[in-house]
Structures are given as structure tokens and as C-alpha cells.
Amino acid sequence: xxxxxxxxxxxxxxxxxxxxxxxxxxxxxxxxxxxxxxxxxxxxxxxxxxxxxxxxxxxxxxxxxxxxxxxxxxxxxxxxxxxxxxxxxxxxxxxxxxxxxxxxxxxxxxxxxxxxxxxxxxxxxxxxxxxxxxxxxxxxxxxxxxxxxxxxxxxxxxxxxxxxxxxxxxxxxxxxxxxxxxxxxxxx
Amino acid sequence: xxxxxxxxxxxxxxxxxxxxxxxxxxxxxxxxxxxxxxxxxxxxxxxxxxxxxxxxxxxxxxxxxxxxxxxxxxxxxxxxxxxxxxxxxxxxxxxxxxxxxxxxxxxxxxxxxxxxxxxxxxxxxxxxxxxxxxxxxxxxxxxxxxxxxxxxxxxxxxxxxxxxxxxxxxxxxxxxxxxxxxxxxxxxxxxxxxxxxxxxxx
Numbered sequence: 001x002x003x004x005x006x007x008x009x010x011x012x013x014x015x016x017x018x019x020x021x022x023x024x025x026x027x028x029x030x031x032x033x034x035x036x037x038x039x040x041x042x043x044x045x046x047x048x049x050x051x052x053x054x055x056x057x058x059x060x061x062x063x064x065x066x067x068x069x070x071x072x073x074x075x076x077x078x079x080x081x082x083x084x085x086x087x088x089x090x091x092x093x094x095x096x097x098x099x100x101x102x103x104x105x106x107x108x109x110x111x112x113x114x115x116x117x118x119x120x121x122x123x124x125x126x127x128x129x130x131x132x133x134x135x136x137x138x139x140x141x142x143x144x145x146x147x148x149x150x151x152x153x154x155x156x157x158x159x160x161x162x163x164x165x166x167x168x169x170x171x172x173x174x175x176x177x178x179x180x181x182x183x184x185x186x187x188x
Numbered sequence: 189x190x191x192x193x194x195x196x197x198x199x200x201x202x203x204x205x206x207x208x209x210x211x212x213x214x215x216x217x218x219x220x221x222x223x224x225x226x227x228x229x230x231x232x233x234x235x236x237x238x239x240x241x242x243x244x245x246x247x248x249x250x251x252x253x254x255x256x257x258x259x260x261x262x263x264x265x266x267x268x269x270x271x272x273x274x275x276x277x278x279x280x281x282x283x284x285x286x287x288x289x290x291x292x293x294x295x296x297x298x299x300x301x302x303x304x305x306x307x308x309x310x311x312x313x314x315x316x317x318x319x320x321x322x323x324x325x326x327x328x329x330x331x332x333x334x335x336x337x338x339x340x341x342x343x344x345x346x347x348x349x350x351x352x353x354x355x356x357x358x359x360x361x362x363x364x365x366x367x368x369x370x371x372x373x374x375x376x377x378x379x380x381x382x383x384x385x386x387x388x389x390x
Contacts, residue, residue: 026223037211042205042211055211063222129205
């Protein structure tokens with residue numbers, strides 16, 4: 001544990017940084033933002049289908065987390081606690097934005113391996129995956145992403161969403177069935 | 189464990205979705221700036237009495253209408269002559285309403301425009317604007333003025349009759365609903381305030 005004050009250390013644990021922030025070192029929160037933004041941006045973009053909406057939800061989640069930091073009972077698990085807030089914000093944003101046309105994220109391709117053999121085909125495949133994902137019900141999409149993309153266990157998913165394990169398993173099952181149908185239609 | 193947990197096709201799809209997403213390079217700065225945004229203290233909602241909310245209908249004959257108009261005009265002229273200078277700030281900490289334009293008779297409710305004052309107490313803000321469906325959510329068209337040293341910001345807007353959604357934008361970074369007004373879902377995951385401009389239906 002780092003006891004000294006000054007610039008936050010990248011390798012400090014979440015609990016150490018949370019303690020510094022609670023102690024008034026607001027700048028230390030930037031370490032937590034940098035630590036979790038990419039992972040949760042992926043979830044938010046997949047969930048909302050729009051980079052703009054995702055960044056807005058994510059920013060809202062980080063600010064809410066900061067202002068509620070006193071309620072984080074287990075700072076060592078700050079990431080899990082923050083993820084719950086992110087998931088809630090995405091759920092709310094998705095409900096509110098349902099009527100708007102969804103856009104697909106193309107610029108993420110820049111992060112992919114440039115040595116792919118068939119980039120055009122790969123891009124088309126990615127876009128179909130995104131399209132199929134957005135065609136799922138929000139509950140199914142959430143369960144699918146948590147299980148298969150974020151690779152959480154069902155117990156963790158239940159803790160994060162407040163939904164029972166059995167219901168989550170059913171949502172994942174239906175999401176997978178639907179994804180298979182939608183993507184096979186494309187591949188025919 | 190379900191059959192889907194190890195399905196190669198699903199794994200292939202999931203693997204595609206696991207690629208990282210890069211956020212805007214200014215994202216961290218925006219979050220940190222939002223943390224430093226000023227504390228907003230809710231204003232006390234305006235207390236209205238039942239008789240003010242009641243709808244009144246007054247019927248007059250054509251001659252009676254002319255006489256009433258003449259009387260109102262005379263009173264207005266007399267009032268202007270007798271008016272004394274006002275030393276207090278021109279706007280109170282409540283929402284005000286005044287009718288500024290009415291379409292041709294019979295009244296076309298859709299075209300009635302009513303001025304509404306929106307206020308926000310943000311003591312540490314350096315800049316506040318209101319954005320809403322009435323100005324295409326454009327902060328440059330909704331600048332608010334600081335009225336008092338303790339940070340009361342105000343703007344008076346001509347609004348068409350109907351329901352409008354809006355937010356305040358503090359220091360270009362923080363979007364806030366109006367703490368004195370009802371809220372509704374926004375498209376961006378945060379709450380919008382709702383203002384309903386008469387006629388009332390309660």
C-alpha cells in the first residue's frame with residue numbers, strides 16, 4: 001500500500017486509490033477513470049449501439065460513482081461496484097433512447113489487427129454481429145454481453161443485475177438462439 | 189453449464205465483441221471536469237394557490253368588450269403615470285409568466301407564445317445556459333444571466349403552449365435537470381426537466 005501523498009501511482013490497488021480520493025485527493029480518481037474506461041466503454045457501446053450514447057452513460061456513471069464513493073462498502077472491489085452503476089446507466093439510457101435510430105460503431109476497427117487477411121469481409125461480419133446484437137431485447141443483450149463478452153459467472157451477473165441466476169441463464173440461452181438465427185440468415 | 193457456454197459459433201461472435209473500444213481522447217478530462225462542477229442548490233418550488241390554478245371563463249357582449257378595453261387602457265395609462273422606481277432586482281426567485289403574443293381570434297392555442305422564466309442557483313458557476321427542444325438543444329441560444337452575487341442565474345424564454353423538455357448546462361460541461369420541476373427520461377441517460385406551458389388542464 002502506498003502511504004505517501006503526491007501523484008497517484010498507477011499500480012496502486014483500487015482500495016488505495018479510493019482511500020486517497022475519499023481523503024480529498026480528487027486527482028487520484030483519474031487513475032480509476034483510466035483503469036476502467038476502456039473495459040466499460042466496450043460494454044456500454046455494445047449495449048447501446050452508439051459511441052456517443054455510450055460515452056455519455058459512462059461519464060454519468062463515473063461522476064455518480066465519485067459522488068457516491070462513501071457508499072462503496074468494499075473499495076477493493078471498486079470495479080465491480082462501478083460496473084453495476086455503468087450497467088444501470090446503460091439500462092436507463094437504452095430505455096430512454098429506444099425510439100432513436102441506432103448507429104453502428106465502425107471506427108473500432110482501427111483497434112483491430114491490421115494484418116487481417118480479408119478486412120472488407122471482416123468488417124461486414126462485424127457489422128452484422130452488431131446489427132444482430134442490437135436486434136436482441138435489452139435484457140437478453142445485457143445477459144449475453146455479461147456472460148460471453150465480459151465473461152462473468154452467473155453469480156456475478158446476478159449480483160450485478162439483481163436478476164436471479166435461472167432467469168439470467170434463460171436470457172443468455174434465448175439471446176444465443178436469436179443471435180444464431182439472425183447471423184445464419186446473413187450467412188446464407 | 190448450458191450448451192451455449194461452449195458453443196463455437198457463439199464463441200466466435202463473442203470474440204469479435206471482445207475487441208476493446210477506444211473512448212474519445214478528452215473523455216478523462218470531461219469526467220474530471222464534471223467532478224469539479226459546482227454544487228447546485230435547489231430553489232424552493234413556487235407555491236401556488238388553488239384559485240390561481242383555476243380556469244376562469246368570462247363572457248361579455250361586443251359593446252361590453254369595447255367598454256372593458258377602454259377601461260383597461262385607461263387604468264394602464266394611469267398606472268404608468270403613478271409607477272414609482274423599483275430598487276429591488278427585477279426578477280424574483282420564482283418562475284414568472286406573462287402572455288406576449290396571441291394568434292387571431294378564435295384563439296389558436298398552438299400559436300400562443302408565453303414567456304417563462306427559468307432560474308438556477310449555481311453559486312460557483314461561471315457560465316450557465318439552458319438547452320431544450322425550444323432551442324434545438326443549442327447552448328449558444330440559451331445563455332443565462334447571473335442576477336445576484338450568490339449565484340442566481342436566470343433566463344426568460346418565449347415558449348409555445350405545450351410540453352417542453354430542457355436541461356441546464358453549467359460551465360459547458362455539466363448537464364443538470366431543473367431541481368424545481370418535474371423530470372422525464374432523456375435520450376442520453378440523464379433526466380430532463382419538463383415544463384408545461386398553459387392552458388392548464390387540471
